[in-house]
Amino acid sequence: MSEIADKVKKIVVEHLGVDESKVTPDASFIDDLGADSLDTVELVMAFEEAFSVEIPEDAAEKITTVKDAIDYIEKQKAA
Amino acid sequence: MFRLDGKVALVTGASGGIGREIARALHAQGAVVVLSGTRQAVLEDVVASIGAEGGVDRLHVCPADLSDAAAADALVASAEEKAGAPLAILVNNAGLTRDTLAIRMKDEDWSRVLDVDLAAPFRLCRAALKGMLRRRAGRIVNIASVVGVTGNAGQANYAAAKAGMIGMGKSLAQEAGSRGVTVNTVAPGFVQTAMTDVLPEAQKEKLVGSIPLGRMGQATDIAPAVVYLASDEAGWVTGATIHVNGGMAMV
Numbered sequence: 001m002s003e004i005a006d007k008v009k010k011i012v013v014e015h016l017g018v019d020e021s022k023v024t025p026d027a028s029f030i031d032d033l034g035a036d037s038l039d040t041v042e043l044v045m046a047f048e049e050a051f052s053v054e055i056p057e058d059a060a061e062k063i064t065t066v067k068d069a070i071d072y073i074e075k076q077k078a079a
Numbered sequence: 080m081f082r083l084d085g086k087v088a089l090v091t092g093a094s095g096g097i098g099r100e101i102a103r104a105l106h107a108q109g110a111v112v113v114l115s116g117t118r119q120a121v122l123e124d125v126v127a128s129i130g131a132e133g134g135v136d137r138l139h140v141c142p143a144d145l146s147d148a149a150a151a152d153a154l155v156a157s158a159e160e161k162a163g164a165p166l167a168i169l170v171n172n173a174g175l176t177r178d179t180l181a182i183r184m185k186d187e188d189w190s191r192v193l194d195v196d197l198a199a200p201f202r203l204c205r206a207a208l209k210g211m212l213r214r215r216a217g218r219i220v221n222i223a224s225v226v227g228v229t230g231n232a233g234q235a236n237y238a239a240a241k242a243g244m245i246g247m248g249k250s251l252a253q254e255a256g257s258r259g260v261t262v263n264t265v266a267p268g269f270v271q272t273a274m275t276d277v278l279p280e281a282q283k284e285k286l287v288g289s290i291p292l293g294r295m296g297q298a299t300d301i302a303p304a305v306v307y308l309a310s311d312e313a314g315w316v317t318g319a320t321i322h323v324n325g326g327m328a329m330v
Contacts, residue, residue, distance in 0.1 A: 038257060
């Protein structure tokens, strides 16, 4: 697993207080990990801070799973 | 009841009549109070005066010019640094007026009042909420005005800002509710302060005539409403506006 994926996973575990084993790539923040809309906004803000990237509102709306977040950040970092 | 022991509270406009009384009341309930305002010397006088009754520990001064967006953005962090603990209570009390009839109102009169009385409170709420939501605890009390609900000739700018504050508070209350953070408003009526001292005597007499309780308010009439909303006991009150106006407007 990439360094970014590791860090994303860690932030999700920390923020949502879920068991690490549940944070699979396909896990949906809202449907599988019990997040509400405010949690998803806070998660996006935590990603922005941790990775020094900016995630605009329209992109943030599409980040619904762990994999979405990892892919988006990896793409930003590669650019 | 209504104890605030050890909780960090930031009060803006703490050099003004209502603000200093709010600071005094929160301090008397045990809070660690950070007083903000534009005039450092006046703030220090207020601290000395509150300290003479209750001791100067738990009192901090953090001057800021809220017409400066960057200063408003930075105030919550610097208050927390001064107090050495996260913010539990934010009281947006700072405000100014530039009264004149609309047809004579300059753009600058409009934007300055909207900047200081509405944009700055939003900036402070935004900064405070980030931490409060994470900590699952917090109290925001915004000080609006009766004219935000009734309107007042000569105060289109001030009334718009204060009405805006009430709408903003209700929205933030809905956003923050799931985290146990409450956002409420206190709307004072005509209170005897430097802001109302400048009104002509005839106008003041007329105003008092429209107040069922027959007198202008004092800052000490307002502060207890803030203490209540800041307390744990007010944990099921959010998005509310408490009108403290002697009955002048029963809304």
